[in-house]
């Protein structure tokens with residue numbers, strides 16, 4: 001088999017030489033184990049955190065360890081009850097062509113219900129992140145205004161479409177005209193603004209004449225700076241990700257953001273709710289998520305877009321690109337035949 005390991009920890013933006021492609025020998029499954037062949041590998045922003053050894057909510061990938069990641073795999077050989085060769089499963093087997101894993105950690109996927117890749121996207125972890133963060137924390141009401149950045153991406157695209165289903169206005173923020181056009185014309189958001197425009201704050205004021213009731217935070221940085229003054233009394237801010245800063249090295253010379261001095265006063269005076277969350281916090285909502293999102297996707301009310309690169313060797317460049325906005329839709333790597 002082939003696998004990609006973490007060769008060294010990045011300083012700032014990851015580089016190709018932080019990764020190493022290796023060959024390894026495949027072993028046969030022991031009692032309770034299955035041998036998997038990877039079909040789809042998901043690339044997700046959280047992997048940048050796993051490459052560093054700073055304090056976080058999850059342990060880092062060790063040097064020379066296989067890069068972590070969600071996968072959709074075919075069972076090649078099984079010694080686990082309930083799983084047989086040919087079954088398609090959701091696994092967390094990382095950046096490799098094959099994996100020997102404990103059968104108990106796997107969830108079977110029915111290829112007749114939806115394309116199997118969606119188990120890593122709209123019907124998987126990113127979709128669940130959008131659903132839980134928006135509904136459990138954001139709680140959008142009819143007529144309210146919801147703003148989300150990385151709006152053409154895996155999480156953001158679902159956030160805006162669910163907001164619309166709940167009767168709210170959805171305003172997206174994305175990088176570039178193509179992504180913004182897609183977000184409005186294909187996904188049905190009410191507007192989408194380009195965060196590269198120098199006058200983002202002014203555009204946001206026009207797009208949100210009644211202020212912002214829910215800001216689903218995917219990005220941080222300059223986007224938060226533009227959104228912050230427009231937050232209404234009692235606004236809810238699910239803090240999901242801060243991708244603008246994932247490659248930032250913070251030190252004594254890092255400039256202090258403009259809002260830093262006023263944020264506690266704003267939280268008090270406007271009675272704002274900021275709540276950070278990790279999707280696994282809402283595991284109890286998984287059944288509701290699969291029922292609702294499954295239905296919305298089947299009915300075409302939630303659309304999704306995939307951005308696929310071919311072959312395991314493409315993963316490092318694709319991942320570096322994801323942190324820069326080179327992806328247009330859910331970033332996936334196709335490892336084998338579908």
Ligand code: NDP
Pocket residue numbers: 044045046125126129149150151152153154155156173174175176179195218219221223239240241242243244245277278279280322323324325326327328329330331
């Ligand atoms: P996306 O598919 O949205 O891809 C990442 C996107 O981030 C890029 O395409 C780019 O879009 C945008 N981006 C990158 N840098 C910047 C920047 N400096 N300013 C503005 N936008 C930027 O990824 P996901 O949907 O998988 O993830 C979205 C967010 O959700 C991330 O922050 C991620 O960490 C978080 N997340 C959190 C989870 C949790 O449990 N809390 C679980 C899953 C995801 P563009 O070109 O439009 O700028």
